Amino acid sequence: MSRTTLLRLLAAAPLAAATACTPPAPPAEPAPVPAPAEPAPARPALEIVAEPPTLGAPRPYTLPPIEEFRLENGLRVVVVRQASVPLVTGRLILEAGAEHEPAERNGLAVLTANLLPEGTAALPGPELAERMERLGAQFQTGAGQNSTFAVVAALKPAFAEALGLAAQAVTAPAFPARDFERVKQQAITAHVQSQSTVEGLAAEAFARAVFAAQAPYARLPGGTAATLGQVTRDDVVRWHRTMYVPAAATLLLVGDVTADEARQIARQAFGSWRGAAPRLVRKPNPSRPAQRTRVILVDRPGSVQSHIRVGQAAPGAEDPDVIRLTALTQVLGGAFNARINQNLRERHGWTYGAWANFNPARGAGTLFIHSSVRTNATDSALVESVREYRRIVEEPVPAEELTGATGNLVGSFPASVQTVQGLAQRMQNLLVWGLPMDYYATYREQLAAVAPGDVTRVGGARLTPGAATIVVAGDLAQIEAPIRALNLGDVEVWSPAGERVR
Known part of the structure; x- marks a missing residue:
């Protein structure tokens, strides 16, 4: 017998002996019958909030020196x-x-x-x-x-x-x-x-x-x-x-x-860097004149999705209407609960997400709705995208909807400039666009002051839903005929290189 085996037997022996010599336990006393429990107090019914809470005052923010x-x-x-x-x-x-x-x-x-x-x-x-x-x-x-x-x-x-x-x-x-x-x-x-x-x-x-x-x-x-x-x-x-x-x-x-x-x-x-300034002449960026809506189709054979863009050229970053166009875009598609996403995604389930972008650059910009949708829903999603683009111009925006949309931007602004990198990106935009360096000192106040009438005015003055540019890229074998049947405007088919095919 090995030493290890012997040690194991000796270690187990006391436990075995104790188990063999222990007398049986006496029968247990019957457990007392518990008194009836007090009934638990009824939980209060969940209160259904019909209206979202009102927005509080924005956090104070002071632009750094x-x-x-x-x-x-x-x-x-x-x-x-x-x-x-x-x-x-x-x-x-x-x-x-x-x-x-x-x-x-x-x-x-x-x-x-x-x-x-x-x-x-x-x-x-x-x-x-x-x-x-x-x-x-x-x-x-x-x-x-x-x-x-x-x-x-x-x-x-x-x-x-x-x-x-x-x-x-x-x-x-x-x-x-x-x-x-x-x-x-x-x-x-x-x-x-x-x-x-x-x-x-x-x-x-x-x-x-x-x-x-x-x-x-x-x-x-x-x-x-x-x-x-x-x-x-x-x-x-x-x-x-x-x-x-x-x-x-x-x-x-x-x-x-x-x-x-x-x-x-x-x-x-x-300090040792040298070089003469170049003689730069900034070229203008005119938009293409349009009297009616253009529909441009680009083929990607076999695609299971189509990408839709509905929009136009827009003012540049230095334009006085930029704040109001920002508010308009926020209502149209600047957040998950904005109009175009609620329509295409939440109501109809055609896409994972639909948005609107206002991209002001120096001298000019673009404003457009965009979304990638199922191929078999392309024509339907296009109709709704055009409808929302028209509605933001033709129908007054309710005050509550506008306040909620701009309140999101106003409330989140301090967080966007809280980090050094976030603040630097904002300031870089001002330098590139040639705007005053104290622009963001009153940015929130200007945005919060935008009224429904301002959105109506700027939409009517700056957007032309009756002469929009529509681009759809997808499998033309499946989407071209349904889109043409919508009669939204003049239809052109382009190659990926931008050449008109037909």
């Missing part, structure tokens, strides 16, 4: 101090948006911006990324219609070094040939993938249909496979040399930073 100055090289620096957390974000905003690029090189501005993180001759991209990571910093670049931007965010002790690294990438990029080809191919692939979706097809066709052919806004900033294919490395180098200059740039610093600290940080990062 804003200071600005220029460096000796012409770089404008704007400082917005928000010292609630020891974090700083810097945004270098350049007048190098897609609106300035040649039409045949559409995508050049975005491609150049996307190449910046690939590094400099002395600081290759992988080393740049590693050093940013060691600092705990975030670095990203991008471009749109009106501007190019580079964003750095870091804790205050690491911010100056992180901004210095970003400044090297922005002001002296190497644009290695191999990286250029790789990033360019990624951009082409992204466009091809976009064209494989009904949403991508509709977005591109809508821009082309709303704006005149020569308008920069008729082209999406990312470019197409055809235009990107024509962009060379020399184009990128020339674009950077011409457009990336301090006199046409603004450095926005937001967070735990004083004006004196900002001046020192900006000089350290960008």
Whole structure:
């Protein structure tokens, strides 16, 4: 017998002996009969609230102090101090948006911006990324219609070094040939993938249909496979040399930073940057004149969904009606409980979501309803989308509905600028659009003051539901005939490249 087995038997023996010698337990006393329990008090009936609670007063909000100055090289620096957390974000905003690029090189501005993180001759991209990571910093670049931007965010002790690294990438990029080809191919692939979706097809066709052919806004900033294919490395180098200059740039610093600290940080990062300001002429973005509604169809064979857009060109960000159009859009489709989503999703179940967007850019914008719907419900969803677009113009908006819609924006505004990043994005918009830097000091009050009559007036003056632009991308074998039968307007069939097929 092993020692382990013996130990186990000895350990169990006392328990076995105790069990064998224990006398049987006496019979248990009968349990007393419990007294009848008191009846539980009846729960109060649930109170059904017929009306939602009234909105309370909005949380107070004060715009942080804003200071600005220029460096000796012409770089404008704007400082917005928000010292609630020891974090700083810097945004270098350049007048190098897609609106300035040649039409045949559409995508050049975005491609150049996307190449910046690939590094400099002395600081290759992988080393740049590693050093940013060691600092705990975030670095990203991008471009749109009106501007190019580079964003750095870091804790205050690491911010100056992180901004210095970003400044090297922005002001002296190497644009290695191999990286250029790789990033360019990624951009082409992204466009091809976009064209494989009904949403991508509709977005591109809508821009082309709303704006005149020569308008920069008729082209999406990312470019197409055809235009990107024509962009060379020399184009990128020339674009950077011409457009990336301090006199046409603004450095926005937001967070735990004083004006004196900002001046020192900006000089350290960008003080040696040089370059003459380009002579830029902003091209107008006229909309296509329309006397009646246009219906543009784009084929995606075999698609189980169709994407619908109903809308038109709209005023730019600097227009005095922007606040009122924002309120109108919020009622139409700015939230889950807005009109178009309640109609297409909640009432009819044709879509996972339907929305309305007002996208003001510099000088012009767009306003439209959009939704992806089941293919067999395309014509029905289109009828309801057009109906809602007409109704927002032709019928007065009830005061309660307007108050609920704008109250959502008014109440959520402080949260949207509570973080350093959120506030910086708002301030960047003002700089790009050329609006006063104290614009958001009265934004909530202006929005809350919009009355039903204001919505009626601005809808009648700015929107033309009888001459709207409708774009539908989907399986034309199934949706074209039903849409034509609706007689909504002149029907055109376009190729994905924007050429009229019939």
